[in-house]
Amino acid sequence: MDFAFTDDQLALATTVRKVLAEHCPPSSLRASAQQTGARLPGWSQLAEVGFFGLLVPESSEGLGLGLVDAILALEETGRAALPGPVVETAAIAPFLLTPECLARLAAGDLRVSVRLGGQVYAPDADAADLLIIEHRGALHTISSELARLTPQPGVDPVRRLFSVAVEGAGTVPLAAVAPPAVRVATVAVAAQLIGLARHLLETSVAYARGRTQFGAPIGSFQAVKHLLADVAIAVDFAAPLVYAAAVALSPPFKLLPAKETELDRAVSAAKAAAGEAAAQAARVALQVHGAVGYTDELDLRYWLARVWSLDPAYGSAALHRSRLRTAILGSPELRRWP
Amino acid sequence: MNIVVCVKQVPDTATERKLRSDDKTLDRDAVDGVINELDEYAVEEALRLKEAHGGEVTVLTMGPAKAADTIRKALAMGADKAVHLVDDALAGSDALSTSYALAQALGRVGFDVVVLGSESTDARTGVLAAMLAERLGVPQLSQARKVEVNGSAVTIERVTDYGYDRVEASLPAVVSVVEKINEPRYPSFKGIMAAKKKPVETLGAADLEADAGQLGLAGAWSEVVDFAVAPPRAAGTVVKDEGDGGAKAAEFLASKKFI
Numbered sequence: 001m002d003f004a005f006t007d008d009q010l011a012l013a014t015t016v017r018k019v020l021a022e023h024c025p026p027s028s029l030r031a032s033a034q035q036t037g038a039r040l041p042g043w044s045q046l047a048e049v050g051f052f053g054l055l056v057p058e059s060s061e062g063l064g065l066g067l068v069d070a071i072l073a074l075e076e077t078g079r080a081a082l083p084g085p086v087v088e089t090a091a092i093a094p095f096l097l098t099p100e101c102l103a104r105l106a107a108g109d110l111r112v113s114v115r116l117g118g119q120v121y122a123p124d125a126d127a128a129d130l131l132i133i134e135h136r137g138a139l140h141t142i143s144s145e146l147a148r149l150t151p152q153p154g155v156d157p158v159r160r161l162f163s164v165a166v167e168g169a170g171t172v173p174l175a176a177v178a179p180p181a182v183r184v185a186t187v188a189v190a191a192q193l194i195g196l197a198r199h200l201l202e203t204s205v206a207y208a209r210g211r212t213q214f215g216a217p218i219g220s221f222q223a224v225k226h227l228l229a230d231v232a233i234a235v236d237f238a239a240p241l242v243y244a245a246a247v248a249l250s251p252p253f254k255l256l257p258a259k260e261t262e263l264d265r266a267v268s269a270a271k272a273a274a275g276e277a278a279a280q281a282a283r284v285a286l287q288v289h290g291a292v293g294y295t296d297e298l299d300l301r302y303w304l305a306r307v308w309s310l311d312p313a314y315g316s317a318a319l320h321r322s323r324l325r326t327a328i329l330g331s332p333e334l335r336r337w338p
Numbered sequence: 339m340n341i342v343v344c345v346k347q348v349p350d351t352a353t354e355r356k357l358r359s360d361d362k363t364l365d366r367d368a369v370d371g372v373i374n375e376l377d378e379y380a381v382e383e384a385l386r387l388k389e390a391h392g393g394e395v396t397v398l399t400m401g402p403a404k405a406a407d408t409i410r411k412a413l414a415m416g417a418d419k420a421v422h423l424v425d426d427a428l429a430g431s432d433a434l435s436t437s438y439a440l441a442q443a444l445g446r447v448g449f450d451v452v453v454l455g456s457e458s459t460d461a462r463t464g465v466l467a468a469m470l471a472e473r474l475g476v477p478q479l480s481q482a483r484k485v486e487v488n489g490s491a492v493t494i495e496r497v498t499d500y501g502y503d504r505v506e507a508s509l510p511a512v513v514s515v516v517e518k519i520n521e522p523r524y525p526s527f528k529g530i531m532a533a534k535k536k537p538v539e540t541l542g543a544a545d546l547e548a549d550a551g552q553l554g555l556a557g558a559w560s561e562v563v564d565f566a567v568a569p570p571r572a573a574g575t576v577v578k579d580e581g582d583g584g585a586k587a588a589e590f591l592a593s594k595k596f597i
Binding site for chain 2: 007008011012049050051053054063
């Protein structure tokens with residue numbers, strides 16, 4: 001069995017990477033954070049190449065692909081720290097919205113923020129046209145004009161969090177159910193975390209090569225070298241779990257049995273490993289950069305903040321680890337020693 | 339309109355490129371191949387001509403089997419079909435024999451306009467468009483920064499040192515473009531997925547009905563006799579200014595005949 005990505009999957013990722021390298025440079029993240037420039041740099045160009053139609057069915061003018069086809073492209077949005085409700089619009093909405101909305105979504109004309117699962121706030125709701133809110137176990141869509149958004153404190157100045165209150169009866173109930181969408185969202189966020197971690201590692205390695213101390217680049221010192229090597233190992237071990245989860249969530253479900261519990265295990269393993277790897281990458285990046293690492297002037301902060309913002313999204317590493325433990329060992333109460 | 343765009347797979351300019359020691363040709367196996375950058379502008383211009391005037395865009399390339407990646411990139415951008423000249427007998431062709439092979443293929447494929455990038459990043463001879471036009475017996479419009487087709491006439495703005503020339507010719511013609519001409523599009527995801535299903539015709543040397551003596555390394559008019567690695571830069575001369583710095587600098591420039 002061939003587990004390698006296909007040429008097409010790699011080409012999709014390369015395209016996203018090139019588009020974002022040109023249209024979502026670090027300076028645009030700063031502009032988005034300080035509200036001096038476009039809130040969503042790179043989005044119109046991504047829409048043009050068809051990024052937002054990846055998971056939309058062909059009947060709604062999307063590409064009808066599976067998560068595994070999109071996972072590397074999603075990873076690239078993490079690598080670029082692309083602002084906006086990327087996962088919500090590209091990976092969650094295709095599973096929940098009605099066909100007429102999906103055509104607009106595929107064309108890139110609809111931005112969607114989502115609050116479901118255990119989420120308390122809707123991320124990037126200020127940049128969304130439509131909100132999907134889970135309320136008492138049922139899903140509702142709300143036009144963002146009818147929702148009252150209250151900004152909430154968050155670590156990332158670009159990925160902003162909002163609490164949502166609905167004024168009057170503006171919600172439309174949705175027939176879809178949340179669990180499949182939450183699984184996809186969790187794996188998509190895990191892929192973004194892998195992308196963020198890769199960028200942090202590359203940036204830190206480049207810095208360690210250039211920054212000299214005691215007459216030598218700091219990267220030549222073992223204490224620094226080992227920190228970076230540990231990050232590389234963590235990322236290389238986490239990425240395959242994310243890809244495996246993407247395969248498990250993509251039709252026709254050949255590789256893993258599509259049993260709900262098996263799917264949840266794959267998803268939790270992916271998110272726990274990706275979150276831990278990204279958090280480690282962020283911590284090491286900060287340490288390797290030294291005092292300059294946490295200054296406002298260095299672009300590094302946008303990647304650090306995104307990791308800290310996404311690590312707890314759709315379940316922290318600790319939550320997913322405890323789910324894994326329960327899935328493998330059964331209820332912790334029954335397994336307590338002796 | 340039948341538009342043919344010639345593309346070439348070249349070694350990635352970001353990597354170190356080497357010549358092979360046995361036949362002194364470029365070592366294409368050791369490095370990643372990418373589409374020649376200027377050819378992306380040629381593909382874009384061909385697609386724009388098609389969008390404005392209708393017709394079909396055919397990609398033509400000559401190169402080893404792995405040049406199929408470059409074909410797929412051009413097809414993903416939106417070209418309709420492709421012709422791939424691939425044969426060991428063609429390996430090592432110089433500009434003259436390449437133009438011969440491509441002209442034979444173009445005679446077979448048929449064309450109203452042939453679009454090329456004005457040079458490749460590996461050999462950088464920049465002569466292929468001229469040779470191709472000569473062999474095909476059609477007008478050559480080179481270094482175009484703007485192309486317009488009007489009925490059976492094609493008009494371009496040719497970049498010059500002093501500005502540009504407006505050059506007009508009748509179709510069919512060969513046009514070579516510079517990077518000022520447009521902004522190449524990204525292949526769309528739909529284009530990427532569709533590229534695999536587009537027809538790619540593979541031609542060997544025998545299909546060209548060509549004189550085999552004019553093809554490949556043996557048929558090349560030019561030959562690499564020897565090559566050497568560029569010598570490292572010698573350290574410069576430092577002149578310390580002790581009141582006579584200007585005079586010493588002038589002396590140095592005079593000794594090199596700059597002044």
